[in-house]
Amino acid sequence: MPPNTSTDLKIACSNCNLREICLPVELTESEMHRLEDLSNNKRSYMSGGYLYRTGDRFRSLHAIRSGSFKTRVLHEDGREQVTGFLMAGEIIGLDAISTDFHTCEAVAMEDSEVCELPFTKLEELSREIPSLQRHLHKIMSREIVRDQGIMLLLGSMRAEERLAAFLLNLSQRNATHGMSATQFKLRMSRLEIGSYLGLKLETVSRAFSHFQDDGLIQVKARAVELLDLPRLRTLVGKS
Amino acid sequence: MPPNTSTDLKIACSNCNLREICLPVELTESEMHRLEDLSNNKRSYMSGGYLYRTGDRFRSLHAIRSGSFKTRVLHEDGREQVTGFLMAGEIIGLDAISTDFHTCEAVAMEDSEVCELPFTKLEELSREIPSLQRHLHKIMSREIVRDQGIMLLLGSMRAEERLAAFLLNLSQRNATHGMSATQFKLRMSRLEIGSYLGLKLETVSRAFSHFQDDGLIQVKARAVELLDLPRLRTLVGKS
DNA sequence: TAGATGACTTGATATATGTCAAAATGGTTG
DNA sequence: CAACCATTTTGACATATATCAAGTCATCTA
Known part of the structure; x- marks a missing residue:
C-alpha cells in the first residue's frame, strides 16, 4: 500500500x-x-x-x-x-x-x-x-x-515503485481536497522528494524521466500529469 | 537519532x-x-x-x-x-x-x-x-x-548503521524494563530483523559478523553482548 | 542421542542505486 | 531583457547491498 x-x-x-x-x-x-x-x-x-x-x-x-x-x-x-x-x-x-x-x-x-x-x-x-x-x-x-x-x-520498495507510490499518494490527496487527481504542480524539489523517499535526487530525476519515456506521466520541471493511473498502480503493487 | x-x-x-x-x-x-x-x-x-x-x-x-x-x-x-x-x-x-x-x-x-x-x-x-x-x-x-x-x-542510514541503531534501541528498552543493557537474547530471526531494517538477512548476518570481528559485539546465534556501546553510538551518529 | 529441519554464516557474483561531473533548463532579480 | 543562480537532467563510473549457492550450526522431536 x-x-x-x-x-x-x-x-x-x-x-x-x-x-x-x-x-x-x-x-x-x-x-x-x-x-x-x-x-x-x-x-x-x-x-x-x-x-x-x-x-x-x-x-x-x-x-x-x-x-x-x-x-x-x-x-x-x-x-x-x-x-x-x-x-x-x-x-x-x-x-x-x-x-x-x-x-x-x-x-x-x-x-x-x-x-x-x-x-x-x-x-x-x-x-x-x-x-x-x-x-x-x-x-x-x-x-x-x-x-x-x-x-x-522505504523498507521494501525499489526506486521507481517508491516514486509511483508517492505520485499516487499526492494524486489521491489532491482529489480529496477537490483538486485534480491527474495534474498538479509539485511543491517540493527533487532533493526533497529524494529525502522523503530515501533516494538521491538523481535517482528521482531518472525515475521521472523513465516514467515519461514509458508514457506513464508527463513531467516538465515541477508540473506533473499522470497519464496512466492504472499502470502506475500496478507498478506499485508488483515487482 | x-x-x-x-x-x-x-x-x-x-x-x-x-x-x-x-x-x-x-x-x-x-x-x-x-x-x-x-x-x-x-x-x-x-x-x-x-x-x-x-x-x-x-x-x-x-x-x-x-x-x-x-x-x-x-x-x-x-x-x-x-x-x-x-x-x-x-x-x-x-x-x-x-x-x-x-x-x-x-x-x-x-x-x-x-x-x-x-x-x-x-x-x-x-x-x-x-x-x-x-x-x-x-x-x-x-x-x-x-x-x-x-x-x-530506513531513509538515510547504511546497513551497519541501521543494525547498530537497532541494537542500541533494544539495549535501551531492555534497560528501561530493568534488564541488562548489554546482554540479551534476540527474540527475532535475522530475516525479521532484515525486514524491519529494510535489509536482506544475509546483509544482517554479515553486519553482525563484522561487528564481532571489530570487537563491538559478541554474537552467537541469538545471544548478543554489546561490548563497546560508545563506539556503537558513534557508528550510528556519523559516517 | 540421533536425525531432521530450519536458522545462520560465508563466498562469489550481479545489480540497483549512489557518486561525480557536466550540461541544460527554469526561475528570479536588477 | 539579461545575467545569474538554483534546479534538473543526463552520462560515465563506483559501490553497497542483493542474489544465488553451499555449507555449518542450532534446536526440536522421536
Missing part, C-alpha cells in the same frame, strides 16, 4: 473559513461555537518560514488552512530526512505531544496559513465532546498508519 | 500485576480502582499466535504483560514489512483507532501475555481523568515519533 492519505483534519477551524471541510459532522450548534473559540488564532508563513523547529516547546497543533509544509528530522551529523509533506486541511505537530517539545521541524513550502489549536484547550474540549475526542484519536492513529506505510515503502 | 524508546505504557494494568511499572503516578485511589476495572481481562498467546490480524475489527488496545510481539504490514503482492518489535510494558494496536480495523497484524514472538484495554472504556475514563487522557495522547504521539525515527533510519 502506498503512503496513506494523511491526517486530513475535520476538526475546528471554523473561524478560518474551513467550516465546510474541517468539522466533524456530529456537533451541535453550541459545541460548534466552543470549537470556534478554540481556533481563532490564524497565522501566515512565507515560503521557507518555520512553523516550528526541533526543540521548540509544544503548545498547539496547527491546522493548515492554505499552502503546504514539509516536516523533517535532523540527524546529529547533519543528515536530514523529510518525514512528511502536509497540505491544506491536514494537521501538523502531533509528534510533539509525546515530550512537550517538537521532535522535528516544519517549514513552509510556499506562502501558507495555519489555524492554531492550543492543545490544552483541545484536550479540555475533547473531554466534553466525545465525538471530538474520538476524532482527535483517529487523527493521531491515522498519522501512525501513514508512517507505517512509508516504512513499508 | 536511533528509533526511540517506544510506547512503554504506564497506563492501567493493575490487575495484571504490573501495578508498579504501569500506572500514571498522579491517580487517586478511586481513579485507580476504575482503571483496574477497565483492564481485568488477561490473555495468553503461544509463540507464533496472532494477537490480531489485518482487517480484524478494532475493540481494544493491549498492554503487553510478558513476552513480545512483532507487528507487520502485508503488501498485496506478498511482500511483508515488520513495522515493530514490542516488548513487555508496551502498548500495541494504536494503528487500528484510525479506521476501527487493524491495518497490520501482531504475532507473538514467544509465549506472551497481554491485558486487554477496551478502547471505548478507555476513552470514557480518559474523559474523566485528565492525567490519563494526557497519558494516552503521549503514548500515541510517542509511537509517531518512534516511527519517524525508523523512517530516518
Whole structure:
C-alpha cells in the first residue's frame, strides 16, 4: 500500500473559513461555537518560514488552512530526512505531544496559513465532546498508519515503485481536497522528494524521466500529469 | 537519532500485576480502582499466535504483560514489512483507532501475555481523568515519533548503521524494563530483523559478523553482548 | 542421542542505486 | 531583457547491498 492519505483534519477551524471541510459532522450548534473559540488564532508563513523547529516547546497543533509544509528530522551529523509533506486541511505537530517539545521541524513550502489549536484547550474540549475526542484519536492513529506505510515503502520498495507510490499518494490527496487527481504542480524539489523517499535526487530525476519515456506521466520541471493511473498502480503493487 | 524508546505504557494494568511499572503516578485511589476495572481481562498467546490480524475489527488496545510481539504490514503482492518489535510494558494496536480495523497484524514472538484495554472504556475514563487522557495522547504521539525515527533510519542510514541503531534501541528498552543493557537474547530471526531494517538477512548476518570481528559485539546465534556501546553510538551518529 | 529441519554464516557474483561531473533548463532579480 | 543562480537532467563510473549457492550450526522431536 502506498503512503496513506494523511491526517486530513475535520476538526475546528471554523473561524478560518474551513467550516465546510474541517468539522466533524456530529456537533451541535453550541459545541460548534466552543470549537470556534478554540481556533481563532490564524497565522501566515512565507515560503521557507518555520512553523516550528526541533526543540521548540509544544503548545498547539496547527491546522493548515492554505499552502503546504514539509516536516523533517535532523540527524546529529547533519543528515536530514523529510518525514512528511502536509497540505491544506491536514494537521501538523502531533509528534510533539509525546515530550512537550517538537521532535522535528516544519517549514513552509510556499506562502501558507495555519489555524492554531492550543492543545490544552483541545484536550479540555475533547473531554466534553466525545465525538471530538474520538476524532482527535483517529487523527493521531491515522498519522501512525501513514508512517507505517512509508516504512513499508522505504523498507521494501525499489526506486521507481517508491516514486509511483508517492505520485499516487499526492494524486489521491489532491482529489480529496477537490483538486485534480491527474495534474498538479509539485511543491517540493527533487532533493526533497529524494529525502522523503530515501533516494538521491538523481535517482528521482531518472525515475521521472523513465516514467515519461514509458508514457506513464508527463513531467516538465515541477508540473506533473499522470497519464496512466492504472499502470502506475500496478507498478506499485508488483515487482 | 536511533528509533526511540517506544510506547512503554504506564497506563492501567493493575490487575495484571504490573501495578508498579504501569500506572500514571498522579491517580487517586478511586481513579485507580476504575482503571483496574477497565483492564481485568488477561490473555495468553503461544509463540507464533496472532494477537490480531489485518482487517480484524478494532475493540481494544493491549498492554503487553510478558513476552513480545512483532507487528507487520502485508503488501498485496506478498511482500511483508515488520513495522515493530514490542516488548513487555508496551502498548500495541494504536494503528487500528484510525479506521476501527487493524491495518497490520501482531504475532507473538514467544509465549506472551497481554491485558486487554477496551478502547471505548478507555476513552470514557480518559474523559474523566485528565492525567490519563494526557497519558494516552503521549503514548500515541510517542509511537509517531518512534516511527519517524525508523523512517530516518530506513531513509538515510547504511546497513551497519541501521543494525547498530537497532541494537542500541533494544539495549535501551531492555534497560528501561530493568534488564541488562548489554546482554540479551534476540527474540527475532535475522530475516525479521532484515525486514524491519529494510535489509536482506544475509546483509544482517554479515553486519553482525563484522561487528564481532571489530570487537563491538559478541554474537552467537541469538545471544548478543554489546561490548563497546560508545563506539556503537558513534557508528550510528556519523559516517 | 540421533536425525531432521530450519536458522545462520560465508563466498562469489550481479545489480540497483549512489557518486561525480557536466550540461541544460527554469526561475528570479536588477 | 539579461545575467545569474538554483534546479534538473543526463552520462560515465563506483559501490553497497542483493542474489544465488553451499555449507555449518542450532534446536526440536522421536
